[in-house]
Amino acid sequence: MSQASNQFAGIQDFDDRAAELIDMRRHLHAHPELSFEEHETAAYVAERLERWGYEVTRNVGGLGVVGRLKQGDGGRSIAIRADMDALPIQEATGLPYASTTDGKMHACGHDGHTTMLLGAAEYLARTRHFNGVVNLVFQPAEEAGKVSGAQAMIADGLFERFPCDAIFGLHNHPGAPAGTFLMRAGPLMAAADTAVITIAGRGGHASRPHLTVDPIVVAANLVMTLQTVVARNVNPTETAVVTVGTIHGGTASNVIPESAEIAVSIRSFSTEVRGLLESRIRDIATSIAAAHGASVSIDYERGYPVVINSEEETAFATAVVRELVGEEKVGVCPMIPGSEDFAYFLEHKPGCFLRLGNGENSAILHSSKYDFNDDSLTTGAAMWARLAERFLSV
Structure with a gap:
């Protein structure tokens, strides 16, 4: 020194x-x-x-x-x-x-x-x-x-x-x-955002699923498809995380509920990727719900940059x-x-x-x-x- x-x-x-x-x-x-x-x-x-x-x-x-x-x-x-x-x-x-x-x-x-x-x-x-x-x-x-x-x-x-x-x-x-x-x-350190996605379906008896729009099935599809956002939409040279942290829906095994909810934690290291993640999560949630005859509301909150x-x-x-x-x-x-x-x-x-x-x-x-x-x-x-x-x- x-x-x-x-x-x-x-x-x-x-x-x-x-x-x-x-x-x-x-x-x-x-x-x-x-x-x-x-x-x-x-x-x-x-x-x-x-x-x-x-x-x-x-x-x-x-x-x-x-x-x-x-x-x-x-x-x-x-x-x-x-x-x-x-x-x-x-x-x-x-x-x-x-x-x-x-x-x-x-x-x-x-x-x-x-x-x-x-x-x-x-x-x-x-x-x-x-x-x-x-x-x-x-x-x-x-x-x-x-x-x-x-x-x-x-x-x-x-x-x-x-x-x-x-x-x-x-x-x-x-x-x-x-x-x-x-x-x-x-x-x-990453930007930290949160998305709470509420799926509105049509409830009914578990023995008659054809008369319902099952939000649990929509949620399950959504959880799996969200895993493709980083793998297939984000440039491999970039870093991002999409994690489904909670999933809630239903109260009994013989009842198809009216709604279900998932909460997602989203991490990114650039403004461009942050915007891309939000866009893809919104599009995927809306499209999957529509494909099953359901609808979604999305509370997307941007946290620390x-x-x-x-x-x-x-x-x-x-x-x-x-x-x-x-x-x-x-x-x-x-x-x-x-x-x-x-x-x-x-x-x-x-x-x-x-x-x-x-x-x-x-x-x-x-x-x-x-x-x-x-x-x-x-x-x-x-x-x-x-x-x-x-x-x-x-």
């Missing part, structure tokens, strides 16, 4: 605060709050930022907190985001710091994300080795699914009230070694993490079919969403056995501090 790179924050600068970061993370883990209910978490974050000298704005987009710190006369500004909400899952880790609230737990690592950014916040306020403006965005309701915290903060004027040249975010990555980073420019990392900011972030942990601990992230509302921020500002290893033996995200890996706390905090310093170099 060059002497120039040594002037910025390193992991060793956080060694003496490792225990404090662990205590902070485990406190947040033990006190999870669901989307748009993060009252105590937001207060916890805001109080610490105020103590360290940040200009703090609460209740941005509901319960969002933004900490602003200005140093020098530099004209550049950066935004760094951490999410704060937990999930409606009963924790089954048996850890001494497990959730104290039944039915709620930090099963996605947002407790760790918040802690790492708080660790960087304290360091930046204490050292002030940057020239410009740091905006630390603590976001509620990433898990909301629709009308999420990112959307709410943007609608509440996030980027007008706290201008920035670029925005950065991070998510932990189970399966990758702790302390390693996975990077990818361009599409990283594709997370698309900008080339320049991803190259910059990649250089920062390589300086921090070494070339051997930085890899290329595969495209991830999961979704993330950080995508909304990237529709307004250039930026990069990183992945930080949570351990090769980590439980998967949204599992009742999941826990954020405390070994990553100092690495993540140092990375955010260094990235801010480098972006706003004196």
